[in-house]
Amino acid sequence: QKEVEQDPGPLSVPEGAIVSLNCTYSNSAFQYFMWYRQYSRKGPELLMYTYSSGNKEDGRFTAQVDKSSKYISLFIRDSQPSDSATYLCAVLTGNQFYFGTGTSLTVIP
C-alpha cells in the first residue's frame, strides 16, 4: 500500500468553478500535510501546509485534514486559468516525507 494515494485526473473545469482535490494516506503517524502546485517543467511550489486536523484558508485556497479518515483535501474557489497545473499532496512525520502522484488540473477560460 502506498503511503499516500491521489487521483491523477486529469481534471478539467470552467473558469470560476470550485475545484476539489483529494488524497488519502495510510499511516496515522503523519503529522504535517502539504499541498504543492507544480507548473510544467518547474519545481513544486508550496501552497499550504496544515498540522493536525482542521481547515486552513489562504485566499482562494482551503486545505482540509480529517485525521480520523486519513483524508486530505484542497479546495480552490473561483478557479482561474492560471491555476492550471499539477497539484501534489504530501505528508510528513519525522524524517519520512511522501508525495502523492499529483492531479493535473486545467481551468478553461
Next chain:
Amino acid sequence: DAGVTQSPTHLIKTRGQQVTLRCSPISGHKSVSWYQQVLGQGPQFIFQYYEKEERGRGNFPDRFSARQFPNYSSELNVNALLLGDSALYLCASSPGMSGWETQYFGPGTRLLVL
C-alpha cells in the same frame, strides 16, 4: 534573495556512466533534501542533509549518494546509471531539521539516460 538553484538544468548520459548534480540552498537554510520525480509521478524522497550529515534516506539503492558542504550546498551522485534513472531531480532547502514542511524547491535537473 535568490531561491534554490540547481545545476545543470539538463543532462544526457549513457547507461553505466556516473553523474553529479549540484544544489545551492536559499541563503540561511541549512537543510537540503533531494527528490527524484519520474514523468507522471510525484517526487520521491532520496536524501535529507542537515549540517553536513545525512539525516534521512529514502528507498534508493547505494548507487545514489550525496554530500553537503560547509556552505550548505549539496551534491547528488548517481553511479552506474540505468535507463530508469531518467527523471527530474529536485533539490529543496529548509531552515533546519524542523521546518521541513515549508521547504522550497529548485527548478530541478532533468537527466536523460540513453
